[in-house]
Amino acid sequence: MAEDPNHWDVETRLVRGGMARTPYGEMSEPLFLNQSFAYESAAAADRRFSGEEPGFIYQRFGNPTTQVFEDRLALLEGAEACRATASGMAAVHAALLGLLRAGDHLVAGRALFGSCKWIVSELLPRYGIETTYVDAVDPAAWREAVRPNTKVFLVESPANPLLEITPIGAVAEIAKAAGAKLVVDNVFATPIYQKPLALGADVVVYSATKHIDGQGRVLGGAMLGSAELMNETYKDFLRHTGPALSPFNSWVLLKGLETLELRVTRQTENAGKIADLIAEHSKVKRTIYCGRPDHPQAAIIANQMTGGGNVIAFDLGSREAAWRFLDALEIVDISNNLGDAKSMATHPSTTTHRSMTEEDREAIGLTQGWVRISVGLEGPRDLARDVSRALDKA
Numbered sequence: 001m002a003e004d005p006n007h008w009d010v011e012t013r014l015v016r017g018g019m020a021r022t023p024y025g026e027m028s029e030p031l032f033l034n035q036s037f038a039y040e041s042a043a044a045a046d047r048r049f050s051g052e053e054p055g056f057i058y059q060r061f062g063n064p065t066t067q068v069f070e071d072r073l074a075l076l077e078g079a080e081a082c083r084a085t086a087s088g089m090a091a092v093h094a095a096l097l098g099l100l101r102a103g104d105h106l107v108a109g110r111a112l113f114g115s116c117k118w119i120v121s122e123l124l125p126r127y128g129i130e131t132t133y134v135d136a137v138d139p140a141a142w143r144e145a146v147r148p149n150t151k152v153f154l155v156e157s158p159a160n161p162l163l164e165i166t167p168i169g170a171v172a173e174i175a176k177a178a179g180a181k182l183v184v185d186n187v188f189a190t191p192i193y194q195k196p197l198a199l200g201a202d203v204v205v206y207s208a209t210k211h212i213d214g215q216g217r218v219l220g221g222a223m224l225g226s227a228e229l230m231n232e233t234y235k236d237f238l239r240h241t242g243p244a245l246s247p248f249n250s251w252v253l254l255k256g257l258e259t260l261e262l263r264v265t266r267q268t269e270n271a272g273k274i275a276d277l278i279a280e281h282s283k284v285k286r287t288i289y290c291g292r293p294d295h296p297q298a299a300i301i302a303n304q305m306t307g308g309g310n311v312i313a314f315d316l317g318s319r320e321a322a323w324r325f326l327d328a329l330e331i332v333d334i335s336n337n338l339g340d341a342k343s344m345a346t347h348p349s350t351t352t353h354r355s356m357t358e359e360d361r362e363a364i365g366l367t368q369g370w371v372r373i374s375v376g377l378e379g380p381r382d383l384a385r386d387v388s389r390a391l392d393k394a
């Protein structure tokens with residue numbers, strides 16, 4: 001075949017990347033729901049286990065359906081290799097613990113997804129790994145936080161829930177100079193709008209639960225980076241700790257990838273309209289959306305993202321107003337997921353970010369009036385009517 005998938009358009013990668021047909025010539029990717037594989041002979045088993053002969057051994061190590069998902073996502077990201085995990089948190093956990101040892105030091109952006117914060121603040125110290133949190137927006141803060149034993153930088157950009165942006169290229173240079181690996185949680189940008197590896201990151205992690213599924217069905221995650229990191233550095237950690245993605249979920253997520261670009265593009269179109277409507281409403285104190293020129297880091301966004309994404313954050317001034325808004329919604333659901341076909345709104349300080357102290361929330365600017373909306377695929381007029389009506393009642 002003369003076609004090189006690395007030259008394919010994004011849409012073609014998402015529909016056809018990684019396909020490995022069986023002799024039946026099936027059009028839709030097959031689901032290999034099996035744990036183990038039989039070998040032709042004892043000698044063949046020996047060759048398979050030694051790595052001399054390629055092939056599958058056990059579902060915890062790899063699976064044909066999961067591999068199609070991994071190859072397709074790697075092709076989309078422009079990564080040499082991808083390893084799928086059972087959830088986004090399994091990917092974050094493996095990405096960090098696979099690189100860090102007792103006595104090492106981590107630098108992390110202050111605004112992190114709640115469970116990531118737990119790993120960094122509660123779990124890592126049990127193993128003697130210390131962390132310095134920094135104002136992720138400011139490259140000087142990253143540089144000043146570096147110690148001789150700094151091994152990893154952890155960035156979430158845009159960060160949850162206030163969509164703070166880290167200048168990934170500048171922070172990657174600082175990490176490189178410090179001899180540290182840069183791990184980027186790219187969930188909010190999606191692989192459609194931001195390519196951290198091209199900006200200098202070493203590892204990209206996803207919660208595939210979000211836009212990649214995008215239809216509210218399964219948990220999944222992925223780690224991407226160089227073949228050396230994914231197939232050597234992380235190999236034993238992933239094989240022996242067991243965060244493997246179920247082949248059934250891999251198959252669901254493969255189907256999600258086929259429509260990822262279509263969905264994210266339409267969600268972003270919808271989000272742009274809803275963000276403008278929110279920003280212009282008299283009840284709203286402040287609106288943050290990565291696709292608007294008034295985002296505080298709009299200049300950095302223009303450098304590293306190609307679209308605003310589907311999440312909007314806005315401040316209604318008080319918890320009471322935020323709750324009145326949520327309770328007045330008739331189409332948009334109150335829920336904490338994101339990237340789904342169905343629009344949903346959440347009050348972060350009493351749900352996703354409730355385990356943070358009031359002080360920590362204040363440090364990232366998350367006061368009680370903030371609401372986060374993940375805009376879905378409903379008709380934009382219906383969404384606009386629902387959101388406007390709820391804002392009037394806030």
Ligand SMILES: *Cc1c(COP(=O)(O)O)cnc(C)c1O
Pocket residue numbers: 087088089090092113115116156160185187188206207208209210219220221
């Ligand atoms: C949801 C999410 C995660 C965790 O993913 P799960 O699939 O729920 O384990 C990690 N990081 C970010 C930014 C997320 O939004």
